[in-house]
Amino acid sequence: MTRRRVKPEELELWQTVARSIERRAGRELDLSPRSTPRKPQPEPGETPVAPLPRFTIGEKHPSRNESHLPPMSVSDRLAQAPVHMDSKAFGRMKRGKLVPEARIDLHGMTLDQAHPELVRFIMTSQARGLRLVLVITGKGQRHDPYDPMPLRRGVLKQQVPQWLKMAPLGTMVLQVSEAHLRHGGGGAYYVYLRKRR
Known part of the structure; x- marks a missing residue:
């Protein structure tokens, strides 16, 4: 974009318009041509805006917090959940030694x-006195990194652990864990049921 010179009659018109506007209290109007812009002063009661930090090309940005981390996956949440069942049985179940x-x-x-x-299924299984059942959800479609629109993939895989925590199933389920590879791996869940009362 090329800059054109301001004609004297345009400058005179501008100065006439500028003089006709109301001035804010405590501010002066600079009518001189090509003046350097002043830094805006904060109004009384406003908090001043901090200037942007200086940086050099190639410099790493200092991390202020870790809130930009993606949310935890269902597998991570289940792996970090506390163990409510017998720890030896839980270890055997995770290794695929217990058969659903x-x-x-x-x-x-x-x-x-x-x-x-x-x-x-869960209500019937508990009524029959079963303890370990397998719920197969599937892994969901693979994530396409070039997909222009984010899609919810593996909806059942995400939703089933939530359903198992909510009523009416929450009182029947003692532990939920991702299945061992021989029983479906990431596409299935072990559900360890409470004893029938």
Whole structure:
């Protein structure tokens, strides 16, 4: 963009308009042409804005906080959850040594179809006196890093642990853990049920 010179009659018109406006209290109007802009002074009662820090090209930005970390995955949350069952049995279950007594495959169902099936399965399993059951959700579609729109992938994988914590299932479930590879790995959950009273 090229700068053009201001004609004398345009400058005179500008100065006439500038003189006609109301001035704010405590501020003076600079009508001289090509004056360097002044730094704005904060109004009384306003907090001054801190200037941007200086940096050099290639310099690493200092990290102020860790709030930019992505949210934890379901697998991470389950791995960090406290163990409510016998620790030896939990270790055997995580290594795939305990064999599930029943299984349900929710793979390919919608949320509306899967929720009542899961509730029925867990209630029936506890009524039969079963302790360890396997819930297969599937891993969900692979994440495409070039996808222009973020999609919810693996909705059942995300939702099933939440359902198992909520009523009516929360009182029946003692522990939820990601299954061992021989029982489905990341696409399935071990659900350890409480004893029937």
